[in-house]
Amino acid sequence: MRIFVCIKQVPDTETRIKLSADAGKIDEAGIKWVINPYDEFAIEEAIKFKEANPSAQVTAITVGPKARVNNALLTAMAMGADDSILIDSTESLDGVQTAKALAAAIQKEGGAHLIYAGKLSIDGSTSAVGPMLAELLKIPHVSVATEITYSGSALTIKREVEGGTMETYKVNTPALIAANKGLNKPRFASLPGIMKAKKKPIKEIPTSDLGVTGANSAVSFSQFELPKERAACKMIAGDAKAQAKELVRLLREEAKVL
Numbered sequence: 001m002r003i004f005v006c007i008k009q010v011p012d013t014e015t016r017i018k019l020s021a022d023a024g025k026i027d028e029a030g031i032k033w034v035i036n037p038y039d040e041f042a043i044e045e046a047i048k049f050k051e052a053n054p055s056a057q058v059t060a061i062t063v064g065p066k067a068r069v070n071n072a073l074l075t076a077m078a079m080g081a082d083d084s085i086l087i088d089s090t091e092s093l094d095g096v097q098t099a100k101a102l103a104a105a106i107q108k109e110g111g112a113h114l115i116y117a118g119k120l121s122i123d124g125s126t127s128a129v130g131p132m133l134a135e136l137l138k139i140p141h142v143s144v145a146t147e148i149t150y151s152g153s154a155l156t157i158k159r160e161v162e163g164g165t166m167e168t169y170k171v172n173t174p175a176l177i178a179a180n181k182g183l184n185k186p187r188f189a190s191l192p193g194i195m196k197a198k199k200k201p202i203k204e205i206p207t208s209d210l211g212v213t214g215a216n217s218a219v220s221f222s223q224f225e226l227p228k229e230r231a232a233c234k235m236i237a238g239d240a241k242a243q244a245k246e247l248v249r250l251l252r253e254e255a256k257v258l
């Protein structure tokens with residue numbers, strides 16, 4: 001049984017994002033890259049599946065520039081994935097091209113029993129790659145999954161929709177599940193796991209072998225803008241009564257909201 005986990009490398013949320021001189025792209029110098037947090041739930045779920053089904057082979061797969069995404073694959077393998085596929089792309093692919101690259105690579109490997117992804121990447125934030133990948137492979141998908149019950153080829157998946165309402169879906173494998181926070185508690189990579197990961201295979205596939213190119217991306221970025229700097233926080237001194245009085249004055253005279 002072949003299990004794939006789609007992982008994306010994203011800037012750490014603590015990273016202070018800077019733009020290139022022409023504001024046409026993000027200046028990647030100094031960025032700390034991490035695995036997209038929702039993809040950690042996907043990795044954990046795949047490893048738990050393998051623990052229950054020892055014959056399963058868990059493959060972490062990513063699209064991105066080899067120079068940096070290699071680390072994300074090593075982390076996934078240190079957590080427990082058996083091997084990896086690195087689709088090397090230095091171009092900025094849009095979601096469709098990313099999904100096409102993943103679909104073509106998975107098909108080349110003979111298809112999947114299960115594919116896990118995150119519900120959303122915290123940088124691109126389209127929530128589109130997982131569902132598009134499933135559509136390209138013509139398999140069912142359920143996103144925002146918070147609970148999965150496995151019974152042979154039948155899966156019962158709970159997902160949370162707006163307002164906290166839970167929906168329950170039943171699908172048969174092969175299927176794609178996009179993980180939400182709460183699906184499980186991702187494990188940390190252990191030291192022996194980190195050592196073992198260095199010996200696990202990473203297969204590299206250039207996007208040209210998959211018929212994918214940035215030139216076909218329908219979405220491109222022309223200009224980025226950073227959010228406006230917020231004014232420094234003003235501390236109001238004095239006892240509660242004096243603070244409340246000063247707060248009302250500031251809201252009325254400076255912020256002009258009263």
Ligand SMILES: Cc1cc2nc3c(=O)[nH]c(=O)nc-3n(C[C@H](O)[C@H](O)[C@H](O)COP(=O)(O)OP(=O)(O)OC[C@H]3O[C@@H](n4cnc5c(N)ncnc54)[C@H](O)[C@@H]3O)c2cc1C
Nearest residue numbers: 006008063089093095117118120121124125126127128129
């Ligand atoms: C700062 C920045 C730099 C970029 N640099 C590159 C680059 O060098 N090379 C390149 O090809 N593209 C690059 N891109 C494009 C980007 O990878 C794609 O646009 C993106 O993958 C598509 O959608 P999304 O991020 O909205 O994913 P979403 O649809 O929100 O992600 C949902 C899930 O899909 C899966 N997924 C998403 N993207 C990938 C991926 N790349 N690999 C594996 N699984 C994935 C993950 O499981 C993720 O949790 C860059 C984008 C940004 C913002």
